[in-house]
Amino acid sequence: MKIAFKIVAFIFVLGISAGCKKFIDRPPLTEFTDETAWDSEEKLRLYANQFYTGFFTGYGNAFNTDGAPLVSFTNSDDIVVQGNQINFTRSVPNSSPWNYETIRSLNIMLNRIDTRMSTILTPASKAHWTGVGRFFRAFRYSQLVQSFGDVPYYTREVFDTELDELFKPRTPRNEVMDAIYDDLKFAMQNVRVDDGAQNVNRYVVAGFASRIALSEGTWQKYYYKNDARAKKFLELAIEAADLVVASGKYDINSDYKSIFTSKDLTSNKECILFRKYDPAVGVTHAIASYSNLSESTLNGPTSDLLKSYILSTGKVWVPGTASASFDLTNMIATRDSRFEATFYSKPSALNRGAYYYITKYLPRDVEKRTQVDLLGLPAEFTGDKNETDAPVLRYAEVLLNWIEAKVELETLGGAVVIQGDIDKTINKLRNRPLAPEAVARGVVKTAELKLSDLPADPNRDPEVSALLWEVRRERRMEFAFEIFRLADLRRWSKLEYMDNTLNTDLISGGWVNFQTQLPGELKAANVGKIAVIKEDGSEVVYNGTNAAAMVGFYKNTANVGRLPFLNQGNINPYLTPVGISQMNFYASRGYKLQQTQGWPQN
Structure with a gap:
């Protein structure tokens, strides 16, 4: 449905969304004008609905998988591609803009709440909706900052006549992140604890705040080498995660695979937020079709990922030991239970990249129907007809965000990590229920991680402590083929893990x-x-x-590693360059757009 706001979109710098993306349980916006849209809380809620699918992608919509797991994040050390491995950007592209349409829409929303709805909303409602707007604004700016570093920062609607504002210099990253910090703190204090099912509430805000703050804290520690700022954001990550944990609303109460393959996640206490799919209203996706065991794929797990899975005993792979054999049947019975839930139980020629078929997003009954009973593939697991719900924010992530921030803070003068911290995070995940099918294959729960007996991994990065190495391993197993791995490597300043000359297990x-x-x-x-x-x-x-x-x-034998991307002149794989055409566009108006750090300035 079209939004009838009459606002000029400005190329590259600013714009406003032309429509309301449909979320399953959210009615589309009707035709409002800027004069009639702000006279009730319900209309304000409808306006805010447009942001849900942009921020909470889930499994995408139909064949649009941008931002969805499995297929949108194939450039990492977890995935091998048949043929040429995916390269990092090695030169400034002709066009590479940042998009501010969401920022402008949110600044309009915040302005109208303040200037037009003071007599319509109660003080508590006004605080709630201001918190929602500031949360989304912080979320969007964090995405821009993690991509580009310094970016122009706006807190108000900017018009096409304000050229000095439209073409203003990039705002320093730290200044933008301080504003994000303030927005998140406000939202965590003012957004409602409960605003109805599947609506943003305080715990949704806090869960994402733990992600954003952990990301910035580790960027500051490892990339920018600023321990003071790292401490500030790592403390926020712990505060945000603590808010979620203290609510008592969430738990790890289901087996791993069912989180990604269920048609109804309503009762799953691990899902702080999920995206509902329903063919009755025309909302479906295609992610399960990419792993339906009936169609070939070129992407599979790297040997490096397979070697990283911990044994169910809590020990790590050591070459030459029988228990660590890489035979798939043996790995299912001897590795962490998430391994069995992530891969099909037999090598498959349909996965041309690795011969291990990724079935994390395919229900077990479909595996059995097609591979054991030899019946046809259900229509709903073909094309874009998939109906399974998508976890958007999981309690598991909050727990792992918390323990990672805790371990990082200890090195910055924070409290010492104790066994209880490990028990309520990593060990809680390892103790999740097992599916009967997994048990029948010999899967057992992984032994608890003990601070007094950390695995002695001969493959550990010597720059990373044994405890932090295990925390990072836990993230890798927990989030395999989701959306985090490349982002994690960037914030740890560890993109060398993806260098094929340094790590031959990647091809x-x-x-x-x-x-x-x-x-x-x-x-x-x-x-x-x-x-x-x-x-x-x-x-x-x-x-x-x-x-x-x-x-x-x-x-x-046709597999080719990535072209060199580290320690190359005028290449910075950690941050995204802006395009030549964007720089020329600024210059044609008499302004200068500074290029991203590490890229050529002309």
Whole structure:
């Protein structure tokens, strides 16, 4: 539905949304004008509805998967792609704008609440809606800052006649983040504890605040080397997460896979916020179709990810030990339970990237129907007809945000991390219920993490403490193929993990015994095309006569690593450059747009 506000959109710098994106349980905006839209709280709620699908993507809508898991975040050390690995930007593009239409819409909302609704809203309602607007504004600015660093900061509606404002210099990151901090603090104090099912409430705000604050705290610590600012935001991350935990409203009460494959997450206490899908009103998605075991895909898990899964004993993989064998059946029975819930139980040639098919988003009954009962794929798991609900904000994330911030703060003079901190976060996740199907495959709960007996991982980054290494491992297992991994590597200043010259495990996938598991792949057409990497790192290429030797981590011989992106002149993979056309556009109006840090300024 069109929003009839008559506001001029200004190219590149500012604009306003032309429509209301439909959220499943939110009615679309009717035709309001700026004169009639602010005379009731219900109309204000309808205006705010337009922001939900932009910020809370879930599994996307129909075939639009922008911002959705599995398919939108394929550039990380978790995913190998058949052929050329995805490259980082290596030169300033012709066009790379930032988008301020959401910021402008939110500033209009905040202005109208203050100037036109003082006699309409109660003081508490006014504080609530101001908090909602400031939360969304903080959310959007945090996205811009994490991408570009310094960005122009606006707290009011700017008109197309105000050229000095429209073309003003980029605001320093710290100044923008201080404003975000204030917006989040206000929202955490004023947004309603309960504003109805699936509406933004104080705990939704606090959950996302823990994410935003942890991100900034670690950016400041590792990238900008500013411990004082790191401490400020890490403390906010703990405060925000504490607010969620103290509510007692949330828990880890279901098996891992069901969180991502359920048609109704209403009763799942881990979901602080989820996106509802319902074909009856035309709201469906396509994420499960990308992992339906019936269609081929080029993306799969890297050997590096597979090696990172902890054993159910709480120990780590050590080469040459039988319990750590990478045979898929053995991994299911001996690794953390999230492994079984994430991958199909047999190597599959349909996954051309790794031969391990990612079924985290496919229900178990569909796996059984198609692979055991040999029945057809249900129509709802084809194309864009998927109906499963999408977790948007999980309690698991809040817990892991809290413990990571706690561990980081200890190095900055904060309280010492104790076993109780680990028990109520990491160990709570490890104690989540197991699905009966998982138990039948030999899956057991992973042993608790003990501060007195941290795993001795020979692959640990020596710059990272043993405890922090395990916290980061827990995030990697918990959020595999979701939306966090690349963002995590950036905020830890650890993009070297994605350098193929430093980590050769990034271009190989799952462990396969081709002769016994996929004999059909040992054919003339694959001579010279498929290879395996042994535990000692040696490579064996299939030559048509060495079938018995084809046991190891699968690698397509056409796989090519990323082009160099670290320590390269005028390349900064941590921050996004603005485009040449945007810089020229400023110059044509007599203004200068400074290029992003680390990129050429002309």
